[in-house]
Amino acid sequence: MAASIPQKLLSEALGTALLLTVVIGSGIMAERLAGGNVAVALLANTLATVGGLYVLIEVFGPIGGAHFNPAVSLVMAGRGELPLPLLAPYIGVQLVGAMLGAWLAHAMFDMGIVQFSAKMRGGTGQWIAEAVATFGLVLVILRAPAARVAAMVAAYIGAAYWFTASTSFANPAAAFGRMFSDSFAGIAPSSVPGFVLAELVGAGMAAAVHRMFSGAPVAPDAISSTSPSKNA
Template identity: 45%
Template structure:
């Protein structure tokens, strides 16, 4: 099996696992704590942070554990990698997140596909996605460019867990997971109409994160890129 096929499989499985963790823990939180939204968010954030850290550890040596289109794009631009990587990674990341969301729905005896009805609109939420995504890019590539990629799993997991609470959008920070969350009408869901502005905000945040990384860490350590949120 070629490296490209293994890498694509790693991105698909990791993205599916991430979506299953986000959506599944959201459904579980909604059912376990039906009257306490704050506790629901904590349960969702805690499970997602732990699951993401584990997925990065598992798939970092297979695909780099991107699981996120903006991370893949920034990695390509920042380190002058071939754009063919995006052609392979982005479709499987999106498909993986869709499959993971559907799997989570089925595991909790919900309809396999139920379009999200949660309206996540408004400038504060879009600003939050810009901030959350810029921060994620900065965390990842600050570690990569200073030779500390081995810390990415706990750092990214901790950052996303914290960003659930310090952003009003609960930090999607990932276009693929945003698409996946359109397929569930649950605590973690998002309506298709409000998903696309989120994705635009995420790419704006990625561009700002890229600029910050280039300014703060102009010289990269000589090590391969690993670990993505």
């Protein structure tokens, strides 16, 4: 039985909020326990994100597609996989969910709820990294077999934490939510526009490459908006 529109929107809001809680909360915990070792902190943050992302895609995918990501929603709307009237509501609840997820992480760690990051992230290398990270993410979503998409997306994001200079936000909602956290995972508000633009460019390139591969084999339900193939 197909999910209703309110159910889809709730799944996107809740899923995005929990994703940001995982990313930010694990970053706070990692920074506190790593004793100043940034590599160890990043590794812990990566492992938590991989596990959390996999579970969230599996749980929320059958309801609303588990986009958790405006760039993914834009691509799916462009392909006709997400009804155009749902695009703005999807993006809206993703952004609100991302902010609430940051606040929830702060509440759990007894931090000030409302804050803004002072962590500057920018420059050509990081913008290229965000384009590459988002390109790979969207291409995996579009090309992965439906039964394996959650694992493949989580694995790709885990790898991209380490092979990209930006540690792979790959998600405008994540960039938006993380600017509300002056923590290990934060990003300064002034750095967000460059990240978002790069992410949108990467998503568009992935959609174009997927079209070029349109004659190649792809699992029948790999890009269904009701399967767990639309993530993060």
